[in-house]
Amino acid sequence: MAAIELRGVTKRYGASGLRKSNGVTALRDVDLRVEDGEIFGFLGPNGAGKSTTIDVLLDYLAPTAGSVRVLGHDVPEESVRVRERTGVLPDGHGPIGERTGREHVEFAIEAKGADDDPDELLGRVGMLGPEEYPVAQYSKGMTQRLLLAMALAGEPDLLILDEPTTGLDPNGAREMREIIREENARGATVFFSSHILEQVEAVCDRVAILDRGEIVTVDSIENLRERAGGTATVTLEVANHDETAVERVRAVDGVVSVRVESPANTVSAGRVAAAAGKRAGGENEQRPSSSQRTDSAEPTDGAGRGDGAERSDGDAGKPARVVVTCEARAKAAAIATIHDCVPVTDVAIEETPLEDLFAAFTEGVA
Amino acid sequence: MNRLVGTPRRLLLYAREDALDARREHQVHTLWGLFGLVGLVITYTASQGTGAGVRSEPVGMVASLFAPLVLLVPLVALGFVATTIVEKRRSGALTVLLGLPFARRTVVLGTLLGRSAVIASAPLIALLAALPVALATDVAVDPGRLIAAAVALSLLATTFVAIAVAISTLARSTMLATVTAFGAYVVFVFDGWSQLPAVIRYVIHGFERPETTATWVEVVAATSPITAFANMLAGISPSLTDASIASAAENPELWEEPAVAGAILVGWIVASTGIAAWRFRATDI
Numbered sequence: 001m002a003a004i005e006l007r008g009v010t011k012r013y014g015a016s017g018l019r020k021s022n023g024v025t026a027l028r029d030v031d032l033r034v035e036d037g038e039i040f041g042f043l044g045p046n047g048a049g050k051s052t053t054i055d056v057l058l059d060y061l062a063p064t065a066g067s068v069r070v071l072g073h074d075v076p077e078e079s080v081r082v083r084e085r086t087g088v089l090p091d092g093h094g095p096i097g098e099r100t101g102r103e104h105v106e107f108a109i110e111a112k113g114a115d116d117d118p119d120e121l122l123g124r125v126g127m128l129g130p131e132e133y134p135v136a137q138y139s140k141g142m143t144q145r146l147l148l149a150m151a152l153a154g155e156p157d158l159l160i161l162d163e164p165t166t167g168l169d170p171n172g173a174r175e176m177r178e179i180i181r182e183e184n185a186r187g188a189t190v191f192f193s194s195h196i197l198e199q200v201e202a203v204c205d206r207v208a209i210l211d212r213g214e215i216v217t218v219d220s221i222e223n224l225r226e227r228a229g230g231t232a233t234v235t236l237e238v239a240n241h242d243e244t245a246v247e248r249v250r251a252v253d254g255v256v257s258v259r260v261e262s263p264a265n266t267v268s269a270g271r272v273a274a275a276a277g278k279r280a281g282g283e284n285e286q287r288p289s290s291s292q293r294t295d296s297a298e299p300t301d302g303a304g305r306g307d308g309a310e311r312s313d314g315d316a317g318k319p320a321r322v323v324v325t326c327e328a329r330a331k332a333a334a335i336a337t338i339h340d341c342v343p344v345t346d347v348a349i350e351e352t353p354l355e356d357l358f359a360a361f362t363e364g365v366a
Numbered sequence: 367m368n369r370l371v372g373t374p375r376r377l378l379l380y381a382r383e384d385a386l387d388a389r390r391e392h393q394v395h396t397l398w399g400l401f402g403l404v405g406l407v408i409t410y411t412a413s414q415g416t417g418a419g420v421r422s423e424p425v426g427m428v429a430s431l432f433a434p435l436v437l438l439v440p441l442v443a444l445g446f447v448a449t450t451i452v453e454k455r456r457s458g459a460l461t462v463l464l465g466l467p468f469a470r471r472t473v474v475l476g477t478l479l480g481r482s483a484v485i486a487s488a489p490l491i492a493l494l495a496a497l498p499v500a501l502a503t504d505v506a507v508d509p510g511r512l513i514a515a516a517v518a519l520s521l522l523a524t525t526f527v528a529i530a531v532a533i534s535t536l537a538r539s540t541m542l543a544t545v546t547a548f549g550a551y552v553v554f555v556f557d558g559w560s561q562l563p564a565v566i567r568y569v570i571h572g573f574e575r576p577e578t579t580a581t582w583v584e585v586v587a588a589t590s591p592i593t594a595f596a597n598m599l600a601g602i603s604p605s606l607t608d609a610s611i612a613s614a615a616e617n618p619e620l621w622e623e624p625a626v627a628g629a630i631l632v633g634w635i636v637a638s639t640g641i642a643a644w645r646f647r648a649t650d651i
Contacts, residue, residue, distance in 0.1 A: 013650075060464060080467045084372070088465030094458025098390040099383075104462075110379055111466040113372060147462065309407040 001072065003158050003189035004034035004057060008101070009066035011052055011213075026052040028213045030066070034191055039184050041200035044210035045362050054208065057191075058088060071158055074292045084112065087151030087188075090163035101146050102131040105153065114154035121149040123230055126175060140167030142311070148179065159183055161192035173187040179204050197354035211362040219317040224350055225247035225328040228360040231256065232331050234324040236338050237346035241320035245341030252337055254330025258355050261321040321347075376468055376492045380476030381483070384450075388484045393446055399489040400442075402583035404434060405492035406499055413503030427500035428493070428511040428606070435489045435519055436611050438596070440555050442488060442534075443526035447481045448547035451534035451646075460651055470529050471643040478524075478639055490516055508571040514603035518595070525591050527630050528638040529554075535642040535649070555611070561586030592636050 011027040025050045034040045043052045055061040056068055059079035068075040068084045105118045122128045125145040144167050147348060151159060159180070165173040173196075180190050180203050194200050200207055201221050208218040218226065225232070238245070241260060250258050256269060324334045331349060338344060388394050412430040421547065451473065454460040500507050517639075523570060529550060537543035553559050564582040566577050587593060596612035601624020607613065615622040 055651070058465060060461065062648070062650065082373075083465065083467040090465050091459045092458050093461045093465075096454070096459045096462055097387040100389070107379075107383060108466055111376060111468065113375070150462070150466075156608075227550050 001036045002033045003036045003038070003071060004040075004191060004352065005067075005069040006030050006032040006053070006056075007067045009053075009056060009063045009068060009118070011061060012064045014356065016076050026213050027056070027063070030210075030213070030215055031171075032158065032215055032218065033051045033153040034189065036189055036210065037184070038205045038247065039180060039190045039203050041207035042191065042210065043195075043197070043200060043207055044193075045357065046195075046360070050210055051162055051211040052158060052213075054091070054191075054193060057160060058083070058086075058090070060090075064277035083225050084154075085157045087156035087159045089147045089151045089159075089161040093143070093147060095138070095143070098134045098136060098273075100132050101127055101135055101138070101142075102164060103281060104135055104146060105131070105149050108150035108153040112154035116153050116155075120158045122146075124152065124179065126172070133287075141169060141172055142165070144168055144176075144343040145172065148176065152179070152183070155186065156225075157188055159188055161190070163194055164192055165194060165196060173199060197358055201354055209358070209361045216361045221351075221354075221357075222328070224357055224361070228357050230327075230351065230357065232326060232328045233350040234334055234349045235329055236322045236324070236344050237334065238320055238322055239345055240317045242342045245338050249324055249334050249337045252326070252330055252333045254323045254327035255334055256327070258325075259323050261323060263320070263336055272322060319352070368573070372467070373469070373472070377472050377476055377479070378497075380468060380472055380600045381479035384477055384480030388446075388481065390517065394484055394487075394501075394584045397442060397446070397484065398491045401435075401438070401488040401492040402495040404438065405431060405494070405496035407497040407507060408434060409496035410503065413499065413505045425507040426508055427496050428515045429510060429608075431492060432515055432606055433494055433611050435492055435515075435593075436522065439485065439489055439519055439523050440526040440592075442549055443481075443485045443523055444530045444547040444551050446485065447477075447527050447530035448533045448537075448543045449487055449540050450477055450481060452540055452543045455651065456540060458640065464651060471645050473529060474535060474595065474643045474646055477534075478528055478635075479636040482524040485527050486520040489519040489523065511606060513605055514599075515606060516601055518599060518606065521598075521628075521631055522591075522595050525595075525634050526554075529591075529636040531545060532638040532642040535646040556589050556594070557590070557612070559590035560593065563587065563634075575585050584619065585621050588615075588619075589626070591631060594630040597622050598624050598631060600624050601628070 007033075009027055009030040010025065012023050012025045013024040030049075032055065042053070044049050052061065055072055056063050057075065059082070060073050062076060071085050073079075073081045075082055098108070099107070101122065102118055105121055108122075109116045109118060118127065118131075119275075120129050125144050125148050127142065127149060130138065130142060131146075135146060138146065144164065148161075148164065151161070159182075165176055168176060175196075177199065180192070184190050184203075193198075204221065206218060206220050207224070209216045211222075217227075219227070246258055246260060249255060322338060324338075326334050327349065333336075335344075335347060369577060403527075406504050408619050412425050412427065415425065430550070452462070452465065460473075468476075493512060495505065499505070532545045532546060533550065537546060553562075563580075563586045567580065567583065568574070582597050588597065592612050597615060597618065599607045600615075600618070620626060
């Protein structure tokens with residue numbers, strides 16, 4: 001079942017008075033389907049229409065044309081039924097009067113007819129302590145955390161989060177991602193927009209890219225990379241160097257180059273392992289940037305320094321690092337080929353930078 | 367079934383929390399302090415007027431308080447409530463509220479219920495504060511008039527709160543809501559409403575005063591909340607009519623009958639709330 005389904009949605013903001021011809025079309029004929037149980041990212045440049053789309057989903061705005069269904073309900077007709085089962089962290093929010101953080105959460109629990117423990121929700125978002133202060137005194141990040149606690153009330157089937165990490169420090173952003181994963185593991189569908197591409201990549205199954213009010217593409221990040229024609233660098237730590245494996249992986253369609261590095265150059269092994277763990281859904285999300293990887297993975301004999309050379313630096317039978325540069329679509333085949341030949345102790349993948357990917361699909365600036 | 371149970375429960379929740387918001391924002395303290403002071407001062411002044419032969423005709427507690435309260439209740443209702451919803455929209459609180467399962471009509475009705483309770487409590491505080499002063503200074507207290515005044519003032523408060531809520535849902539800015547509320551106070555309390563049809567007829571007749579009085583002008587004049595309030599008092603407690611700021615018709619036509627006047631006040635509440643809910647439903651947040 002589709003958790004969210006937009007069909008032909010257009011939203012036009014009309015100007016009033018004599019300037020009616022100066023209306024702005026924020027969404028144009030948008031079709032979007034988010035499946036039940038997905039973590040779905042919503043990307044787009046400033047002014048692309050992301051918040052407008054979310055506002056339409058929540059019945060803050062009425063679409064000019066098209067149909068909007070959420071959790072099987074028609075939004076304009078049954079928005080209360082939708083919000084009974086949806087947790088919302090909206091953009092452009094503000095505190096309700098002079099209520100304290102605790103009063104906000106208790107109000108959300110009671111409004112949803114839930115029996116959650118306010119302390120548990122506040123503790124989950126790290127807001128136990130300041131919860132007795134009026135929210136008007138909170139920082140932006142504290143308000144974001146509190147609103148997430150309100151969104152979690154009643155174990156919603158769907159979470160709609162508009163720029164959820166805005167104002168959060170790195171720890172807060174990481175905790176937000178952990179909660180998103182936990183909620184998804186519980187069975188909730190998560191739909192969130194973000195400007196921070198790494199946040200989206202870290203948790204999303206699929207993403208939609210919106211540009212100038214139109215959906216440009218909907219796919220997984222991996223597929224988007226393939227479609228964008230980007231290259232990837234796959235680094236495999238193998239238990240013993242095997243030249244046959246190297247030859248076989250060179251023959252894989254899409255592989256550009258292969259080099260074998262000495263095991264002595266394993267200073268970044270921890271980072272590499274961390275990066276591999278991240279893609280496997282592990283807890284550690286520390287991922288090296290392109291520059292970090294370039295610095296730490298420098299081969300001992302100059303092989304693979306951008307000159308296209310394919311030289312081996314490994315001794316047969318000893319641990320080695322195999323670095324494969326390939327088209328994005330060939331990653332899995334390259335890994336499988338090496339894996340079939342020798343024991344692989346670790347894998348790290350460095351993809352086309354998300355910024356490049358984003359730019360490939362939009363004409364704006366993220 | 368859940369929907370049927372959930373809607374009234376959420377309406378009461380919204381109304382309760384909205385009334386508590388007025389307390390959290392110290393509106394309740396301000397209102398009760400102001401009205402309590404009014405009750406004390408006016409009743410004490412009345413007691414001085416009836417003593418030592420200064421005034422030959424004694425004035426009861428309710429009679430002395432009623433006119434000031436009729437002037438103050440619409441003022442505080444419009445002043446305190448007209449910015450309630452528009453301010454929530456401006457601050458982003460409405461975005462949070464409507465992220466929870468509240469229908470927009472619940473926001474309108476909940477605000478009406480919550481704020482009516484707050485505003486209607488103010489004249490009751492004035493009457494309660496005046497009571498011990500009146501008893502201590504031998505100012506007459508008629509229990510029947512006291513109860514009638516409390517009921518009538520509560521209805522007046524609810525009527526003007528409904529008008530204020532409508533202003534708050536229709537206005538796009540706090541400034542516009544405030545100006546509109548001030549205009550509404552002038553039109554309704556200072557009888558601008560009944561002058562409006564006369565002005566229209568004056569213009570239609572080529573800027574000359576018409577020799578006859580049209581029935582529709584009288585009907586329109588009778589629909590003013592303050593005029594309807596005065597006409598309704600004639601049925602509840604005729605003696606309060608003399609103490610009010612508007613006088614009731616001596617030989618009432620059908621539209622000036624107390625029952626019809628009461629219906630007109632209820633009509634203001636229903637119409638204001640209905641228009642507010644209808645327009646608010648179609649408004650982009």
